Amino acid sequence: MALQGPIAVTFEQVFPHGCYVVGEVEKVKDFDASTNNRFVQARDKSTGLPVWQVAVMDADPTLKPAQKTVAVKLLAEDQPIAPPMMAGLPFTPVEFDDITVTPYVNATGRLAYSVRARVMRAPGTGAGKAKPAVREQA
Template sequence: MALQGPIPVHFHQLFPHGCYAVGDIEPVKDFDASTPDRFVQSRDKQTGEPVWQIPVMDGDPSLKAAQKTVAVKLIAPTQPAAPAPMPGLPFTPVEFDGVTVTPYVNASGRLAYSIKAREIRPPRAGKDTA
């Protein structure tokens, strides 16, 4: 099969109603390499770059509360910066570039997706960006 590894998707295919940062960008822990006394940051298997993550809320009003928040992993050599908060809004609208999804079966036996991106930025007008 020609389709192997992470599957590239457009941001607006994944979040057609947009998404909002609801936390900070933090390093992802490599649970195999870390010890109780030493934190080791996870690295991306394809690029070897450090992995960061940010929790985001999906703007889709039809989702149940438990389905709304997801972590997006960012692959970047240095810690990315989230866009500045917008005055008057409780959450910061964000978009991602270089998005991929990797399907997997989670601990409860259900299909889930790992979402990775190369860049986080403020939303652009229009939905024709990749």
Template sequence: MALQGPIPVGFDMVFPHGCYVVGEVEPVKDFDASTNGRFVQSRDKQSGELVWQVAVMDADPTVKPGQKTVAVKILAPVQPVQPVQPVQPVPPAPMPGLPFTPVEFDHVTVTPYVNGTGRLAYSIKVRAMRAPRSAAVPAPVKNSSTAGKEAA
């Protein structure tokens, strides 16, 4: 089978109604390498990059309340300086008047798995997060019913 490992998808396929940051960007713990009192950050198995995660709320109105918040894992490189320092992903700036920060992700992949309850679930990994692209503002349309008529 040609599909092996993470499956590349578009952001709009995962979050067609958009999503909002509702938590802090945090390092993901490598449970195998960490010991009592010693935290080791997880690395992606394919790229070797550090793994971070952020909680986001799906803006889809049809999603059940208990499934609205999902963790998105972000792969980020380390800075090439000594000692090696992680580059923590930074969410976009908050927008005035909104309780949550809208966000979009680039280079999205999903990995299906069977969760602890026996249901199909997906692990979402991305390479970058950013502010949503602003929608293009359509040009005003002239009203054809009044075009060319003289004022009375």
């Protein structure tokens, strides 16, 4: 089959109703390189960039509660930061650019998808126009 590896998709294909940040941006652990005493952050195999993760809630009203929270992995040299909170909303709306999905079979034998992105931004700032939001290094 000619289709191998990550599949490029648009934000609208993955989250047609939008999504909201519901967790902190965290480093993804490289389970092969880490030990009990030493944490090693995962790096993307094709780009070499560090891998971060953020939990988002899919706003699709037809999803079951267990399907609403999705982990999006972010590829960035520096820790991405979520857009600022919006007044009157309990969660921060967010959009992603340069998204890929990688299908895999999970532990229960069901088809699942790993979602990766290069840019996390506020909605309406324009696909591909926003620079990746990063936390300044001290």
